[in-house]
Amino acid sequence: MFNSPLDGAEIRKDFPIFAKTMRGGGRLVYLDSGATSQKPRSVLDAERYFYENHNAAVHRGSHLLAEEASEAYEGARAIVAGFLSANIDEIIFTKSATEGINLIAYSFGNSAPSSQFALKPGDRIVVSEMEHHANLIPWQQLAKRTGAELVWFPITLEGRLDTSALDSLINERAKVVAITHQSNVLGTINPLTQIVDRAHAVGSVVVLDACQSVPHFGIDVKTLGVDFLVFSGHKALGPTGIGVLWGRADLLEEMEPFLTGGSMIESVTMSDATWASVPRKFEAGVPNMAGAVGLGAALTYLDKLGMDNVEAHERALTEYALKKFTELNGVTIIGPKDSAMRGSVLSFTIDGIHPHDAGQVLDQYGIAVRTGHHCAWPLMRKFGIAGTTRASFYIYNDSADIDALIDGIAATQKYFKV
Amino acid sequence: MFNSPLDGAEIRKDFPIFAKTMRGGGRLVYLDSGATSQKPRSVLDAERYFYENHNAAVHRGSHLLAEEASEAYEGARAIVAGFLSANIDEIIFTKSATEGINLIAYSFGNSAPSSQFALKPGDRIVVSEMEHHANLIPWQQLAKRTGAELVWFPITLEGRLDTSALDSLINERAKVVAITHQSNVLGTINPLTQIVDRAHAVGSVVVLDACQSVPHFGIDVKTLGVDFLVFSGHKALGPTGIGVLWGRADLLEEMEPFLTGGSMIESVTMSDATWASVPRKFEAGVPNMAGAVGLGAALTYLDKLGMDNVEAHERALTEYALKKFTELNGVTIIGPKDSAMRGSVLSFTIDGIHPHDAGQVLDQYGIAVRTGHHCAWPLMRKFGIAGTTRASFYIYNDSADIDALIDGIAATQKYFKV
Amino acid sequence: MELDSLYQEVILDHYRKPAHKALVANPTKQVHHVNPSCGDEITLNLHMNGNLVADVSWDGVGCSISQASTSIMTDLMIGKSVDEAMLVLNEFTELMQSKGTLTGNEEILDDAVALAGVSKFPARIKCALLGWMAFKDAVSQSQLGK
Amino acid sequence: MELDSLYQEVILDHYRKPAHKALVANPTKQVHHVNPSCGDEITLNLHMNGNLVADVSWDGVGCSISQASTSIMTDLMIGKSVDEAMLVLNEFTELMQSKGTLTGNEEILDDAVALAGVSKFPARIKCALLGWMAFKDAVSQSQLGK
Numbered sequence A, B: 001m002f003n004s005p006l007d008g009a010e011i012r013k014d015f016p017i018f019a020k021t022m023r024g025g026g027r028l029v030y031l032d033s034g035a036t037s038q039k040p041r042s043v044l045d046a047e048r049y050f051y052e053n054h055n056a057a058v059h060r061g062s063h064l065l066a067e068e069a070s071e072a073y074e075g076a077r078a079i080v081a082g083f084l085s086a087n088i089d090e091i092i093f094t095k096s097a098t099e100g101i102n103l104i105a106y107s108f109g110n111s112a113p114s115s116q117f118a119l120k121p122g123d124r125i126v127v128s129e130m131e132h133h134a135n136l137i138p139w140q141q142l143a144k145r146t147g148a149e150l151v152w153f154p155i156t157l158e159g160r161l162d163t164s165a166l167d168s169l170i171n172e173r174a175k176v177v178a179i180t181h182q183s184n185v186l187g188t189i190n191p192l193t194q195i196v197d198r199a200h201a202v203g204s205v206v207v208l209d210a211c212q213s214v215p216h217f218g219i220d221v222k223t224l225g226v227d228f229l230v231f232s233g234h235k236a237l238g239p240t241g242i243g244v245l246w247g248r249a250d251l252l253e254e255m256e257p258f259l260t261g262g263s264m265i266e267s268v269t270m271s272d273a274t275w276a277s278v279p280r281k282f283e284a285g286v287p288n289m290a291g292a293v294g295l296g297a298a299l300t301y302l303d304k305l306g307m308d309n310v311e312a313h314e315r316a317l318t319e320y321a322l323k324k325f326t327e328l329n330g331v332t333i334i335g336p337k338d339s340a341m342r343g344s345v346l347s348f349t350i351d352g353i354h355p356h357d358a359g360q361v362l363d364q365y366g367i368a369v370r371t372g373h374h375c376a377w378p379l380m381r382k383f384g385i386a387g388t389t390r391a392s393f394y395i396y397n398d399s400a401d402i403d404a405l406i407d408g409i410a411a412t413q414k415y416f417k418v
Numbered sequence C, D: 001m002e003l004d005s006l007y008q009e010v011i012l013d014h015y016r017k018p019a020h021k022a023l024v025a026n027p028t029k030q031v032h033h034v035n036p037s038c039g040d041e042i043t044l045n046l047h048m049n050g051n052l053v054a055d056v057s058w059d060g061v062g063c064s065i066s067q068a069s070t071s072i073m074t075d076l077m078i079g080k081s082v083d084e085a086m087l088v089l090n091e092f093t094e095l096m097q098s099k100g101t102l103t104g105n106e107e108i109l110d111d112a113v114a115l116a117g118v119s120k121f122p123a124r125i126k127c128a129l130l131g132w133m134a135f136k137d138a139v140s141q142s143q144l145g146k
């Protein structure tokens, strides 16, 4: 019934936090990887090793530590590039996916009117109703600043992107299409090919929010065909405070910088400055070196497991969970109920119980889920709900975790007598 | 001759990296804390403890880990506030000082024309010739975007701020005065009182770049009287990828946000959003939680040493070094030659030897210094030099380190036969 | 179990049968508050009679803690003078921030002492305070409007 | 000591007496390059004669490695065809990226093999390449201009 190439319980041994005893006295059943993932020992060791052996400001010194720090940092960039099948110079380290999207939006906003990236009244930015606030508000703000129009793909009741009006949404005025690869609420994986083709046909760039995809299945940016992609390290086994923006080299070269300051310059006078080449142009200041090194170790860990195995494991978990959920009464899944084009994020509501209360009872059993609007408030409004309870699965989960969740939901219903 | 309340060699025992063997086979003489500081074990332990026991997305879950993570993160904010004698809600975590300054500049740039923060043609931004690129280029860009005029304090030949034209520089049109507390090249500590008084008299805000002061002497933001202050954690024993922006609550409340996305909102629809209160408004996305916790541990370590002791220790090192330097021939100090109003950053040139070559020979003796323009290129042009060699001292240095530097410089001169 | 200290019977009772949960028309002041981290919302109508809290009514969505706490708050506040109401409010806020060290003064807080357990669950304190903060806001706005 | 592998005598000689370090007027192409991380700068004048590198002259500030490397480069390039010059340039670039594993082909690189030690000092590779990259840029600009 449950068949996966990976053994979640074995994998947990690599993650020190699973030794923790939870509120109710039991083990940690961590079903909140959609918010942030736990970290394997190898990531913590890599960060520490950096600090204890190579710590220095990168690119800024001729001494041994500075050389080693630069090699470690650039080595991490090479790992990320390899993981995404990208070129090294196309990888920009940010502090988060949020910063990555803001970087693009601000850079476009900084463009001269004649630039291919400049937006003006009448131009369009296209998003979807299932976007995380991080891939919505920066575009709202850019639209307000430039007078461009913000439009969006609606969502079907099943939680799929409604692409029926694709051609009229992405019309000739579209300059940016910003879309999530996988919804952090519904689990829906969006069909990119038709969107990318249409966007490129009308001369628009495509920005992909890959927060919920890069950690979960193999990504090849060249195959995807998008122009920009962002993700956060902390959701991919990596440290907090480090994220990645990948962009097509020819676009990055032409774009205006975002953060300005040290290390991103070519030359500086009191009144003027010129910019270093990509990726430096977008990495002002002393970067999160240990964070980058930790992210490199995280992606190396995933690579060793094999992203195909990771994907198969999560599919097995999702199918198992979807099946188990049918045994529950008074529980409604928000999002696709079959596992096709769907990731391992499972949102649901329980009749008569507010998500916050459900989360609280589950916590008593050591089960960590997320509750609320999941930074996708417009999506909640669309479904007419205040929030959901969300379980999200990752490599260290197994069928026993899902059994615990199912039992926990039943216990919650009993506790609140619904 | 050398008299300090702190023992650098003892302190080094708390810093694992000092066990390292350097290129020439000797110990590490780390004189590059101006670029980034080394990290005590307690900081590395605090980060790791967070990951192994509390890791979860802050402010976003009702489960135990999320609660603990939020408490750890907010606890770090409280430590920073205490360290600066600021209110908790005035502390905003950024990724770096660079981000902090960009945050202010972009927020001002985002203001409605009627806002007190909006700049328009004719308005003034005042900086100085000794600014780090991080406190220069963001203002250049803001000036270009708004049509405001960028003007600057010149520098005297001794490397002091020339305030003789203070009143005409900070005139009635001044909206922003952005100045460094201590120069990262010259070591000069700037006289703030007259600048702050004049700025406030004409209705300008004062932004203080405290990268080179917060780690080195006690700071009380209320006494300083400035309106904003930024620093980087990595220069203050903390992890990479975490910085702090402090701002006066009444100003922060009125300012526009910078990065937008999750966790910084009050309410969101597809076309609009309203903002959370400060500090959340300025902290979009999952923050660098472990970084904040690590920074908390770093400031706690400094607090235990006592910032008065740290300052006295660095003064003793600087006086010792200034004295020793007079024994050298063909070496010129760039910056004040006495220890009054001066920190422990010591830049110099060696006749006939390019800084990069000097740094290379010193590296052979395990001595880590920084060479080049130190992200203060206009300052180099002012002094008519391509760069300097810079030694910067911190708590783990002692007079033996300075002796090693002096011997190293002599050896460099011998090597290059000058 | 620890959970029972959070979900006391009186809380679940108020949750199931919330008091004054139906907006009364023509308020002196109406306020709308949200809890941005979970999306819970409350609309609160305050009727003042001089210095007296004549009526408090509300509507909204939220978890059992926020619903029960608001319900209890309305019962407590109606009929009090502004000064008395603020005293109760401060007492309750203090209880919420006590991290489980206080049990609450029943003479002042009445049913609200049942919420003492919330203070051990940091993420839930905002839930318990949602209605109270809306009330405080409404009162201070109505005072300013005078 | 390891340092001597970096600062070979021939390098220090070129540093003290750099070749062609005086800009010759009326170049086919002039370029200006900087090394943003250390502030070193070079201005390079290229004189082409058809497909032949007729002259390379330069001026600038920089460390011994960048000065010596540029000096050696000019000696090597003058008199070569574009194709020959690019061959030398590629050989040198490869040597620089070899992390100390190559010693360099002396027949092709002549004095430039003395720079082999630089490849073990990652921070200095850019110094050694500054003049070469300026030359490459000047040549390709002059080719495009045709």
Ligand SMILES: Cc1ncc(COP(=O)(O)O)c(C=O)c1O
Binding pocket: A262, A284, A285, A286, A287, B034, B035, B096, B097, B098, B099, B132, B134, B135, B180, B182, B183, B184, B209, B211, B212, B232, B234, B375
């Ligand atoms: C005076 C000064 N300001 C700003 C910065 C920028 O700090 P960061 O690169 O950590 O943002 C530095 C350090 O590089 C500095 O010394």
Ligand SMILES: Cc1ncc(COP(=O)(O)O)c(C=O)c1O
Binding pocket: A034, A035, A096, A097, A098, A099, A132, A134, A135, A180, A182, A183, A184, A209, A211, A212, A232, A234, A375, B262, B284, B285, B286, B287
């Ligand atoms: C789909 C999606 N986009 C963007 C984000 C924002 O990521 P971060 O907060 O790490 O910047 C998240 C996670 O919170 C997400 O799930």
